[in-house]
Amino acid sequence: MSDSEEIPSGVKQSPGRALQRTAPGVFGARELPTQHSSTALATGDVVGGRFEVQRYLGASGGGISYLCLDKSNSEEVVIKVLAMPPPAKPKFDEMYEEVRLASSISHKNLTAILGMGRTPSGEAFVAMEFVKGATLSSLISKRREEGGVISLRDTFTVIAHIANALDAVHEKRTAHYVLTPYNVYLDRRGVIRVGNLAFGKLAADMLFEQGEGPYVDSIYVAPEVAENPEVANDSADLYSLGMLTAEMLSPKGLPADRDEAKVQVVSVLSTYPPKLTQLVMKALGEDLAGRPRSAGAYRDALKQICEAEGIQLTGPPLTGGLPVEPAVQDATSESDIFDIPELAGLGAEPSDAANERYLVQKGGLDYGPFSPEMVLEQLHKDEIDEFSLVLDRVTQKRIALGEMERFKAEVQRYIPVREERRRIEAQQRAEFERKVKKGGVFGLVVSIIAGLATLGTMAVLYALQPDPVPLPMDRAFAQLDYKFMPPPKDFQTLAVDTNLLNSLFNPQASEEEIQKALKGRATKRKRPARTGAKRPTRAEDGTEAQTLDLAADGGSDHILTDQDVNDVILANFGALRSCVIKEIQSDPRFKGVTVQFFIRPTGTTGGVKIKEAAFRDRPVADCLTSRFRSMTFPEHGGLNRGVEFPLLVQ
Numbered sequence: 001m002s003d004s005e006e007i008p009s010g011v012k013q014s015p016g017r018a019l020q021r022t023a024p025g026v027f028g029a030r031e032l033p034t035q036h037s038s039t040a041l042a043t044g045d046v047v048g049g050r051f052e053v054q055r056y057l058g059a060s061g062g063g064i065s066y067l068c069l070d071k072s073n074s075e076e077v078v079i080k081v082l083a084m085p086p087p088a089k090p091k092f093d094e095m096y097e098e099v100r101l102a103s104s105i106s107h108k109n110l111t112a113i114l115g116m117g118r119t120p121s122g123e124a125f126v127a128m129e130f131v132k133g134a135t136l137s138s139l140i141s142k143r144r145e146e147g148g149v150i151s152l153r154d155t156f157t158v159i160a161h162i163a164n165a166l167d168a169v170h171e172k173r174t175a176h177y178v179l180t181p182y183n184v185y186l187d188r189r190g191v192i193r194v195g196n197l198a199f200g201k202l203a204a205d206m207l208f209e210q211g212e213g214p215y216v217d218s219i220y221v222a223p224e225v226a227e228n229p230e231v232a233n234d235s236a237d238l239y240s241l242g243m244l245t246a247e248m249l250s251p252k253g254l255p256a257d258r259d260e261a262k263v264q265v266v267s268v269l270s271t272y273p274p275k276l277t278q279l280v281m282k283a284l285g286e287d288l289a290g291r292p293r294s295a296g297a298y299r300d301a302l303k304q305i306c307e308a309e310g311i312q313l314t315g316p317p318l319t320g321g322l323p324v325e326p327a328v329q330d331a332t333s334e335s336d337i338f339d340i341p342e343l344a345g346l347g348a349e350p351s352d353a354a355n356e357r358y359l360v361q362k363g364g365l366d367y368g369p370f371s372p373e374m375v376l377e378q379l380h381k382d383e384i385d386e387f388s389l390v391l392d393r394v395t396q397k398r399i400a401l402g403e404m405e406r407f408k409a410e411v412q413r414y415i416p417v418r419e420e421r422r423r424i425e426a427q428q429r430a431e432f433e434r435k436v437k438k439g440g441v442f443g444l445v446v447s448i449i450a451g452l453a454t455l456g457t458m459a460v461l462y463a464l465q466p467d468p469v470p471l472p473m474d475r476a477f478a479q480l481d482y483k484f485m486p487p488p489k490d491f492q493t494l495a496v497d498t499n500l501l502n503s504l505f506n507p508q509a510s511e512e513e514i515q516k517a518l519k520g521r522a523t524k525r526k527r528p529a530r531t532g533a534k535r536p537t538r539a540e541d542g543t544e545a546q547t548l549d550l551a552a553d554g555g556s557d558h559i560l561t562d563q564d565v566n567d568v569i570l571a572n573f574g575a576l577r578s579c580v581i582k583e584i585q586s587d588p589r590f591k592g593v594t595v596q597f598f599i600r601p602t603g604t605t606g607g608v609k610i611k612e613a614a615f616r617d618r619p620v621a622d623c624l625t626s627r628f629r630s631m632t633f634p635e636h637g638g639l640n641r642g643v644e645f646p647l648l649v650q
Contacts, residue, residue, distance in 0.1 A: 041066055041081070041119065042396035048117035051079055051127060056393060059083075062203030067130065070114075076130040077114060080199050084206050086122030095202055098174075099126055102198035105172055109165035111185070111195035126199045133188055137181035139322060140248060150248040151321060152272065153313060156306050158184070159245055159299065160327035161192035166241075166295035169197065170234045177201045177232055179240035180220040181247060190317075190325045204229040219243055219254060219261040224288070235288045241298050242283025276305050303328070359391040360384055361398075366391065375401070376410055382418065386411045487607050488598050491642035494562050498648050501592075504573050505580045505649035518570075560599060560636035565643055568633050579623035580649050586619075592648040593620070595628055598640045603633045611644065 045053045051068040054076070058065050063082045070077045087095065099116040106112070114127040136158065143150055150158075162184060169176060178200035185193040208229055218226075220243045222236035246265040247254055249272065254261040262284055269277040279301050283291050292298040306313060313328040358375050359368040362384065370378070378384045379401065386402030402411045503509060503517035569576075583590045593615050597608040608628045610621040624647070 040064070040396070045120070046071075047079060047119050047125060048115070048127065051077060053079075060203075062199070062207065063125075068127075077127055078130045079125045079127045081119060081123050081125045082202060082206060084124070084210075086118070087124055092118075092124060095124060098202060099198045101172060101174055102169075105168055105197070107165050107168040109161045109192050109194055110168065110197060111193050113198055124202075126202070128195065128199070131185045131187050131193050131195065133185045133193070135182055136184040136186065136244075136248075139186060140181060140253075144251070144253065148320075149251045151318075152249065152306060152309070153311050153318065154322045154324065155245060155248045156302050156311075156313060157324055157327045158192055158248065158322070159241060159302060161324075162194055162244070163241065163295035163299035164327070165192075165194040166234075166237050170237070170295065175201075175232070175234035176237050176240075177225050177229060178204055178218075178221050179237055179244070180218060181244065184244075186322065186324055190323050192324060201229065219256065219258045220247070223258065223286070233288065235291045237295060238283045238291045238298060241295060242280045245280050245283075245302070273305055273309060275308075276302075279305065299327075357393050359393065360401075361389040361391070369393065372406060375407065379407075379411065379414060386415065485600070485640050488640050488642035491596055491598070491644045492562075493594075493644040493646065494565060496566070496646055496648065500570075501648050504570075505577055505584075505592075505647075507581050507584050518573075556601075556635040556637055558634060558636045559638075560634060560641055564634050565599070565645075568631055569645060572627060572631060575627045576624065576647070579620055579627060580647070582623070583618065583620035584649070590620070590649070592646065593624070595624055595645045595647055596643070597628055597645075598642045599633045599636075600640050601636055601638060603635045605629055605631055605633070606640070 041047065041053045041056075043053055043055060047053070047068070050071050052071055054067045054069055056064070057067050057078065063080050065078055065080045068077050068079050069075075096116050099113060103113040103115060111131055112129040114129065116124065116126050119125055140150060162179070166176065166179075176194065176197055178196065179194070183194065183196040183200065185195055187193055204225060220240050222232065222239035225232045225236050243254070243261070243265075246261075246268055250264075250268045254264050254268070265280060265284065266277060269280060279292075279298070283298060285291055292301065303313065314326055314330040316326070317323055356369040356371045356374070358370045358372070359366040360370060360375060360378065361367075375384075375390065379386075384401060386400065388401050389398050390401050390404060390407075391398040392404070392406075401407055500517055504514055506513075509517075580590075580592075594611040595608065596611050597605045599605055605628055608625045610616050610624065615621050
């Protein structure tokens with residue numbers, strides 16, 4: 001476990017490239033793990049009877065990590081608390097056996113697993129060795145930022161050390177399962193360390209049991225692990241080795257999508273020997289049995305490819321290369337005949353200025369995290385004061401800013417300065433208000449004088465205006481060739497054939513039965529042709545726009561009969577039937593409604609509405625209203641005719 005970064009656990013990667021300096025979805029040491037409040041520990045807490053919490057390190061979907069002091073030997077360790085309710089004893093015992101097996105594996109390239117226990121509140125945690133160094137992800141990112149790429153020699157060296165560790169793990173009939181660039185470390189002695197053994201598997205199983213796809217968006221984790229970690233085997237680690245190889249050799253990084261990444265691997269490796277592409281694609285194969293038979297076999301095949309290219313794999317790191325010990329020793333060399341150069345910034349402790357450990361409460365909400373300088377900057381801007389509550393995420397204590405030892409002296413020095421500034425600002429504000437009031441009185445007097453002058457001028461102009469000459473109303477409307485017709489006051493209920501309506505709107509009726517019912521009624525009279533009738537315009541929301549029918553009449557002496565109205569309505573039975581059937585399907589008790597409307601002399605309709613108030617807000621009302629508004633009846637002479645049509649359906 002590194003002092004700076006965490007592994008991802010069941011969280012979505014950011015779009016774009018798969019690799020970032022820190023794992024996507026992971027909360028680093030500068031962020032508050034609010035979603036893990038149930039597993040939060042405070043500085044000074046003791047877990048497992050021997051691990052004293054020093055500070056919070058980070059969190060992910062799988063759990064939350066703390067740097068602790070092992071009181072039995074005064075060494076720094078890391079404990080990771082699983083983000084799950086306290087497990088029952090059978091489940092805890094099962095997890096314990098997984099951790100016990102991992103702790104029995106000892107290898108120089110593995111981060112040691114120290115054990116497993118419960119927190120005071122019952123959550124399960126895993127204790128592991130604390131590694132001071134850098135993650136493989138940060139090393140790759142740094143090299144890309146410099147405009148370079150990890151060399152094939154360094155790639156082999158890192159992969160070979162990882163493969164050595166995996167061989168030791170696989171000998172115990174277990175596997176890592178969730179190997180990523182975020183849990184491979186380079187310590188300060190130049191040794192590659194593989195971390196999160198056992199914990200990654202426990203986190204994956206936990207997320208799977210909760211219905212989440214563990215590591216589903218991590219391209220480095222084999223697809224069978226993301227689908228169901230319970231059925232995966234050690235070949236999943238070979239998949240991870242292949243993807244790590246391609247990532248290290250990629251100048252720009254692989255895509256975050258697993259399928260796209262596999263396609264990109266071929267392009268990335270196109271500038272390398274074809275056998276390298278074949279080896280990596282074999283490791284990434286969907287057929288588990290077709291992958292390399294072991295991590296050692298993958299390492300040896302990669303070694304042969306490098307040697308065939310004339311790459312020197314022995315000796316100290318090359319200038320500009322990774323400061324990692326070689327994976328191949330020649331017959332005369334010893335591991336201590338050269339020094340591993342320091343990589344700038346490798347495992348450096350964060351400075352106090354960069355230690356953004358404080359959360360400032362404003363309006364009941366926490367903001368941050370902030371460094372000490374950022375907190376004081378807010379104080380000097382009067383965004384906060386000495387009474388503002390501040391949370392120190394290291395000590396987990398929330399107290400007033402003026403009472404915190406880190407800020408007390410600076411706050412005391414600032415208060416007199418602030419009060420003097422406020423006194424001066426108050427004097428300036430009072431002087432400004434006095435001037436405004438004085439200017440306001442003068443402005444009011446000027447405004448009154450100007451207003452009186454304006455009123456006097458308007459009175460004189462009004463007195464000098466000639467008397468208006470009235471225009472006779474008969475002359476005003478003499479040129480209009482139309483008249484306004486108000487909606488009718490009386491509405492006539494049409495006589496309908498209830499048996500016919502029941503047949504037409506029976507949801508069980510077939511098309512053949514409907515046509516038979518229509519043929520059985522009296523032959524329709526021929527519908528008069530329209531002569532200039534217009535449909536009412538429609539507003540954008542589907543309601544009838546408030547427009548006027550300006551025709552004096554329909555241009556016809558025809559008398560509109562009940563038969564004419566029935567003919568037009570029944571000619572539109574198909575559209576009406578769709579409205580009714582939908583309502584019956586929604587409410588089988590629906591018996592029908594009465595549609596009220598009037599017919600203008602031009603044949604268009606107006607005032608369409610449903611009489612029954614209970615149905616006016618139902619979909620059937622909107623549907624029927626729309627259908628009746630679109631109907632066009634024969635033109636007729638006279639006034640608007642009011643009609644009520646009882647639409648009885650059953």
